[in-house]
Amino acid sequence: MNQDLLGRVALITGAGAGIGKETALQMAARGATVCVNDLKDELVNAVVDEITSRGGKAVAIVQNIASREGMREAVQRAFAHSQRFDILVNNAAWVRYQSIPEIAPETIDRMLDVGFKSVIWGLQEAAAVMDAQRGGSIVNVASVAALRSAANSVVYSGIKSAVLGITRAAAAELGERNIRVNAVCPSAVPTEGTQRNRNAERDANRIARTPLGRLGTVEDIARAICFLAGDDAGFITAQALVVDGGITLTNI
Protein backbone atom coordinates (compact mmCIF):
# COMPACT_ATOMS: atom_id res chain seq x y z
CA MET A 1 0.00 0.00 0.00
CA ASN A 2 1.30 3.49 -0.69
CA GLN A 3 2.71 5.41 2.27
CA ASP A 4 0.90 8.67 1.58
CA LEU A 5 0.05 9.19 5.25
CA LEU A 6 3.57 8.56 6.52
CA GLY A 7 4.31 10.65 9.61
CA ARG A 8 0.72 11.85 10.01
CA VAL A 9 -1.23 11.48 13.24
CA ALA A 10 -4.89 10.53 12.81
CA LEU A 11 -7.66 10.24 15.39
CA ILE A 12 -10.60 8.07 14.37
CA THR A 13 -13.66 8.07 16.61
CA GLY A 14 -15.60 4.84 16.99
CA ALA A 15 -12.68 2.88 15.54
CA GLY A 16 -13.30 -0.26 17.56
CA ALA A 17 -15.59 -1.74 14.91
CA GLY A 18 -16.96 -1.40 11.40
CA ILE A 19 -15.97 1.46 9.12
CA GLY A 20 -13.88 3.16 11.80
CA LYS A 21 -11.85 0.03 12.47
CA GLU A 22 -11.15 -0.59 8.79
CA THR A 23 -10.18 3.07 8.35
CA ALA A 24 -7.75 2.70 11.25
CA LEU A 25 -6.18 -0.38 9.63
CA GLN A 26 -5.87 1.29 6.23
CA MET A 27 -4.47 4.56 7.59
CA ALA A 28 -1.89 2.65 9.61
CA ALA A 29 -0.92 0.67 6.51
CA ARG A 30 -0.44 4.00 4.71
CA GLY A 31 2.03 5.08 7.39
CA ALA A 32 -0.07 7.13 9.81
CA THR A 33 0.11 6.84 13.57
CA VAL A 34 -3.51 5.99 14.30
CA CYS A 35 -5.20 7.02 17.53
CA VAL A 36 -7.92 4.43 17.92
CA ASN A 37 -10.91 5.74 19.85
CA ASP A 38 -13.88 3.80 21.14
CA LEU A 39 -15.82 3.27 24.35
CA LYS A 40 -14.34 0.00 25.61
CA ASP A 41 -10.80 -1.15 26.36
CA GLU A 42 -11.19 -4.52 24.71
CA LEU A 43 -12.45 -3.06 21.43
CA VAL A 44 -9.72 -0.44 21.25
CA ASN A 45 -6.91 -2.75 22.35
CA ALA A 46 -7.86 -5.38 19.77
CA VAL A 47 -7.53 -2.82 16.95
CA VAL A 48 -4.28 -1.41 18.35
CA ASP A 49 -2.86 -4.94 18.61
CA GLU A 50 -3.90 -5.74 15.05
CA ILE A 51 -2.19 -2.61 13.74
CA THR A 52 1.03 -3.13 15.70
CA SER A 53 1.18 -6.83 14.78
CA ARG A 54 1.20 -5.70 11.12
CA GLY A 55 4.08 -3.30 11.84
CA GLY A 56 1.95 -0.16 12.10
CA LYS A 57 1.75 2.52 14.79
CA ALA A 58 -1.32 2.92 16.97
CA VAL A 59 -2.37 4.57 20.21
CA ALA A 60 -5.35 3.47 22.33
CA ILE A 61 -7.78 6.23 23.29
CA VAL A 62 -10.69 4.86 25.29
CA GLN A 63 -13.02 7.80 25.62
CA ASN A 64 -16.65 8.75 25.21
CA ILE A 65 -16.38 11.48 22.60
CA ALA A 66 -20.07 12.43 22.91
CA SER A 67 -19.19 15.10 25.44
CA ARG A 68 -17.04 18.14 24.82
CA GLU A 69 -14.71 17.11 27.62
CA GLY A 70 -14.40 13.60 26.21
CA MET A 71 -13.53 14.85 22.74
CA ARG A 72 -11.08 17.37 24.18
CA GLU A 73 -9.34 14.62 26.13
CA ALA A 74 -9.19 12.37 23.04
CA VAL A 75 -7.68 15.09 20.82
CA GLN A 76 -5.25 16.23 23.51
CA ARG A 77 -4.01 12.69 24.06
CA ALA A 78 -3.62 12.13 20.33
CA PHE A 79 -1.63 15.38 20.04
CA ALA A 80 0.47 14.65 23.13
CA HIS A 81 1.70 11.37 21.68
CA SER A 82 3.96 12.99 19.06
CA GLN A 83 3.17 16.70 19.30
CA ARG A 84 1.22 16.72 16.08
CA PHE A 85 -2.33 16.13 14.91
CA ASP A 86 -3.15 15.94 11.21
CA ILE A 87 -6.37 14.04 10.63
CA LEU A 88 -9.67 13.68 12.46
CA VAL A 89 -12.29 11.21 11.29
CA ASN A 90 -15.64 11.88 12.98
CA ASN A 91 -17.02 8.38 12.53
CA ALA A 92 -18.67 7.31 15.80
CA ALA A 93 -22.43 6.99 15.84
CA TRP A 94 -25.15 5.54 18.00
CA VAL A 95 -28.15 4.76 15.85
CA ARG A 96 -31.75 3.69 16.36
CA TYR A 97 -34.31 3.56 13.56
CA GLN A 98 -37.78 4.40 14.87
CA SER A 99 -41.09 5.41 13.40
CA ILE A 100 -42.27 8.93 14.15
CA PRO A 101 -44.58 7.98 17.08
CA GLU A 102 -41.89 5.78 18.62
CA ILE A 103 -39.20 8.47 18.80
CA ALA A 104 -38.33 9.13 22.44
CA PRO A 105 -36.44 12.11 23.87
CA GLU A 106 -33.63 9.92 25.19
CA THR A 107 -33.11 8.39 21.73
CA ILE A 108 -32.82 11.80 20.11
CA ASP A 109 -30.50 13.03 22.84
CA ARG A 110 -28.08 10.13 22.52
CA MET A 111 -28.09 10.16 18.73
CA LEU A 112 -27.47 13.90 18.75
CA ASP A 113 -24.71 13.67 21.34
CA VAL A 114 -22.76 10.99 19.47
CA GLY A 115 -23.64 11.81 15.85
CA PHE A 116 -24.02 15.58 15.81
CA LYS A 117 -22.51 17.34 18.82
CA SER A 118 -19.35 15.23 18.76
CA VAL A 119 -18.71 16.36 15.18
CA ILE A 120 -18.79 19.96 16.36
CA TRP A 121 -16.65 19.24 19.45
CA GLY A 122 -14.23 17.43 17.14
CA LEU A 123 -13.98 20.42 14.80
CA GLN A 124 -13.41 22.72 17.72
CA GLU A 125 -10.67 20.67 19.33
CA ALA A 126 -8.97 19.48 16.16
CA ALA A 127 -8.86 22.91 14.54
CA ALA A 128 -7.21 24.35 17.65
CA VAL A 129 -4.33 21.87 17.55
CA MET A 130 -4.06 21.78 13.74
CA ASP A 131 -3.36 25.51 13.79
CA ALA A 132 -0.03 24.78 15.45
CA GLN A 133 1.17 22.96 12.34
CA ARG A 134 -0.67 25.13 9.84
CA GLY A 135 -3.26 22.73 8.61
CA GLY A 136 -4.97 19.38 8.63
CA SER A 137 -7.87 17.37 7.31
CA ILE A 138 -11.20 16.44 8.86
CA VAL A 139 -13.48 13.79 7.42
CA ASN A 140 -17.03 13.46 8.71
CA VAL A 141 -18.81 10.17 8.13
CA ALA A 142 -22.33 11.07 7.00
CA SER A 143 -24.58 8.71 5.01
CA VAL A 144 -26.63 8.47 1.84
CA ALA A 145 -29.48 9.00 4.31
CA ALA A 146 -28.49 12.67 4.09
CA LEU A 147 -29.48 12.64 0.41
CA ARG A 148 -32.32 10.16 0.12
CA SER A 149 -34.42 9.11 3.08
CA ALA A 150 -36.33 6.00 4.05
CA ALA A 151 -39.09 5.45 6.60
CA ASN A 152 -38.15 5.14 10.28
CA SER A 153 -35.14 7.39 9.89
CA VAL A 154 -36.34 10.87 10.80
CA VAL A 155 -33.67 11.33 13.46
CA TYR A 156 -30.85 9.54 11.60
CA SER A 157 -31.57 11.25 8.31
CA GLY A 158 -31.89 14.60 10.07
CA ILE A 159 -28.55 14.21 11.83
CA LYS A 160 -26.67 13.02 8.74
CA SER A 161 -28.13 15.89 6.70
CA ALA A 162 -26.91 18.22 9.41
CA VAL A 163 -23.45 16.66 9.21
CA LEU A 164 -23.27 17.72 5.56
CA GLY A 165 -24.26 21.27 6.52
CA ILE A 166 -21.65 21.28 9.28
CA THR A 167 -19.05 20.03 6.79
CA ARG A 168 -19.69 22.86 4.35
CA ALA A 169 -19.85 25.57 7.01
CA ALA A 170 -16.69 24.33 8.71
CA ALA A 171 -14.88 24.15 5.36
CA ALA A 172 -15.82 27.80 4.74
CA GLU A 173 -14.57 28.85 8.16
CA LEU A 174 -11.39 26.79 8.38
CA GLY A 175 -10.11 26.96 4.80
CA GLU A 176 -7.97 30.04 5.40
CA ARG A 177 -6.21 28.07 8.14
CA ASN A 178 -5.46 25.29 5.60
CA ILE A 179 -7.85 22.89 7.30
CA ARG A 180 -9.94 20.90 4.83
CA VAL A 181 -13.31 19.49 5.88
CA ASN A 182 -15.11 16.85 3.83
CA ALA A 183 -17.69 14.13 4.30
CA VAL A 184 -18.28 10.64 2.98
CA CYS A 185 -21.78 9.33 2.39
CA PRO A 186 -21.74 5.53 2.51
CA SER A 187 -24.67 3.39 1.48
CA ALA A 188 -25.50 0.39 3.68
CA VAL A 189 -22.43 -1.75 4.29
CA PRO A 190 -22.33 -4.77 6.57
CA THR A 191 -20.88 -3.88 9.98
CA GLU A 192 -21.53 -4.75 13.60
CA GLY A 193 -23.74 -1.66 13.79
CA THR A 194 -25.97 -2.57 10.86
CA GLN A 195 -26.32 -6.27 11.69
CA ARG A 196 -29.73 -5.97 13.30
CA ASN A 197 -31.27 -4.11 10.35
CA ARG A 198 -30.13 -6.51 7.64
CA ASN A 199 -31.59 -9.66 6.15
CA ALA A 200 -31.05 -11.62 2.94
CA GLU A 201 -34.13 -10.24 1.23
CA ARG A 202 -33.25 -6.64 1.99
CA ASP A 203 -29.66 -7.16 0.79
CA ALA A 204 -30.85 -8.78 -2.46
CA ASN A 205 -33.23 -5.91 -3.08
CA ARG A 206 -30.45 -3.40 -2.49
CA ILE A 207 -28.05 -5.24 -4.81
CA ALA A 208 -30.70 -5.33 -7.54
CA ARG A 209 -31.00 -1.52 -7.35
CA THR A 210 -27.23 -0.91 -7.33
CA PRO A 211 -25.60 -0.26 -10.73
CA LEU A 212 -22.35 -1.87 -9.57
CA GLY A 213 -24.31 -4.96 -8.53
CA ARG A 214 -23.07 -5.60 -5.01
CA LEU A 215 -23.22 -4.27 -1.48
CA GLY A 216 -20.46 -1.93 -0.38
CA THR A 217 -17.83 -3.03 2.10
CA VAL A 218 -16.04 -1.30 4.94
CA GLU A 219 -12.93 -1.43 2.73
CA ASP A 220 -14.70 0.63 0.04
CA ILE A 221 -15.66 3.31 2.55
CA ALA A 222 -12.30 3.38 4.33
CA ARG A 223 -10.45 3.91 1.02
CA ALA A 224 -12.61 6.97 0.32
CA ILE A 225 -11.95 8.33 3.81
CA CYS A 226 -8.20 7.82 3.38
CA PHE A 227 -8.32 9.62 0.04
CA LEU A 228 -10.10 12.65 1.51
CA ALA A 229 -7.77 12.68 4.51
CA GLY A 230 -4.56 12.66 2.46
CA ASP A 231 -2.69 15.01 0.15
CA ASP A 232 -4.21 13.56 -3.03
CA ALA A 233 -7.32 15.49 -1.95
CA GLY A 234 -5.28 18.62 -1.22
CA PHE A 235 -7.59 20.98 -3.16
CA ILE A 236 -10.81 19.31 -2.07
CA THR A 237 -12.90 20.74 0.74
CA ALA A 238 -16.61 21.15 1.58
CA GLN A 239 -17.42 17.99 -0.41
CA ALA A 240 -19.67 15.03 0.28
CA LEU A 241 -18.24 11.97 -1.47
CA VAL A 242 -20.99 9.42 -2.10
CA VAL A 243 -19.66 5.87 -1.89
CA ASP A 244 -22.62 3.71 -2.80
CA GLY A 245 -22.12 1.77 -6.03
CA GLY A 246 -24.43 4.28 -7.67
CA ILE A 247 -27.63 3.32 -5.81
CA THR A 248 -28.58 6.75 -4.54
CA LEU A 249 -28.67 8.76 -7.76
CA THR A 250 -29.85 6.14 -10.24
CA ASN A 251 -32.95 4.18 -11.02
CA ILE A 252 -32.19 0.86 -12.73
Ligand SMILES: NC(=O)c1ccc[n+]([C@@H]2O[C@H](COP(=O)([O-])OP(=O)(O)OC[C@H]3O[C@@H](n4cnc5c(N)ncnc54)[C@H](O)[C@@H]3O)[C@@H](O)[C@H]2O)c1
Ligand atom coordinates in the same frame (compact mmCIF):
# COMPACT_ATOMS: atom_id res chain seq x y z
N1 LIG B 1 -22.54 0.67 8.12
C1 LIG B 1 -23.34 1.33 7.30
O1 LIG B 1 -24.13 0.76 6.55
C2 LIG B 1 -23.31 2.82 7.27
C3 LIG B 1 -23.94 3.49 6.20
C4 LIG B 1 -23.91 4.88 6.18
C5 LIG B 1 -23.25 5.58 7.18
N2 LIG B 1 -22.66 4.91 8.20
C6 LIG B 1 -21.99 5.68 9.23
O2 LIG B 1 -20.66 5.19 9.37
C7 LIG B 1 -20.23 5.35 10.72
C8 LIG B 1 -19.76 4.02 11.26
O3 LIG B 1 -20.80 3.08 11.13
P1 LIG B 1 -20.60 1.53 11.45
O4 LIG B 1 -21.70 0.80 10.79
O5 LIG B 1 -19.19 1.17 11.18
O6 LIG B 1 -20.87 1.55 13.04
P2 LIG B 1 -20.58 0.45 14.17
O7 LIG B 1 -21.77 0.51 15.07
O8 LIG B 1 -20.20 -0.86 13.57
O9 LIG B 1 -19.32 1.07 14.91
C9 LIG B 1 -19.44 2.31 15.53
C10 LIG B 1 -18.46 2.35 16.70
O10 LIG B 1 -18.64 3.61 17.35
C11 LIG B 1 -18.49 3.41 18.73
N3 LIG B 1 -19.11 4.48 19.50
C12 LIG B 1 -20.45 4.70 19.68
N4 LIG B 1 -20.63 5.74 20.52
C13 LIG B 1 -19.38 6.19 20.84
C14 LIG B 1 -18.92 7.24 21.68
N5 LIG B 1 -19.78 8.01 22.34
N6 LIG B 1 -17.58 7.41 21.81
C15 LIG B 1 -16.69 6.62 21.16
N7 LIG B 1 -17.09 5.59 20.35
C16 LIG B 1 -18.42 5.38 20.20
C17 LIG B 1 -19.17 2.07 18.97
O11 LIG B 1 -18.75 1.49 20.20
C18 LIG B 1 -18.74 1.26 17.74
O12 LIG B 1 -17.56 0.51 17.98
C19 LIG B 1 -21.42 5.95 11.47
O13 LIG B 1 -21.29 7.35 11.50
C20 LIG B 1 -22.61 5.54 10.60
O14 LIG B 1 -23.72 6.37 10.78
C21 LIG B 1 -22.68 3.54 8.26
